[in-house]
Amino acid sequence: MILYSVAVTIPSEIAEEWLRWMLDLHIPDVMKTGMFTRFKIFKNRAFDVSGETEFCTQYEAESFKNYELYRTEFAPELQRHHTEKFGTVAKARRMVLEEIIQ
Numbered sequence: 001m002i003l004y005s006v007a008v009t010i011p012s013e014i015a016e017e018w019l020r021w022m023l024d025l026h027i028p029d030v031m032k033t034g035m036f037t038r039f040k041i042f043k044n045r046a047f048d049v050s051g052e053t054e055f056c057t058q059y060e061a062e063s064f065k066n067y068e069l070y071r072t073e074f075a076p077e078l079q080r081h082h083t084e085k086f087g088t089v090a091k092a093r094r095m096v097l098e099e100i101i102q
Helices: 012-032 064-089
Strands: 002-011 038-043 052-061 091-098
Touching: 002 012, 002 064, 012 038, 012 052, 012 064, 052 064, 064 091
Parallel strands: none
Antiparallel strands: 002 052, 002 091, 038 052
């Protein structure tokens, strides 16, 4: 199993708008690609930067091949939509984690 994790730091004053957009539009679009089997979204409670909020969205893929297909075929357009909506105020960090012990 592969876990694709995207942590996004956003100004706190637009955090609710960002979260609603993610839940209503972006995450459903990511899931429609068929490359991931499920997702979870978290708010980082230990994040301590004044005026900013951090969320982490994690997508599960059955294989690294599925993640690679997502990254090459779907991610550029979906990331472009995110940038068009939130510009550079949303800062993303990505990790691709391989499960080694279940």
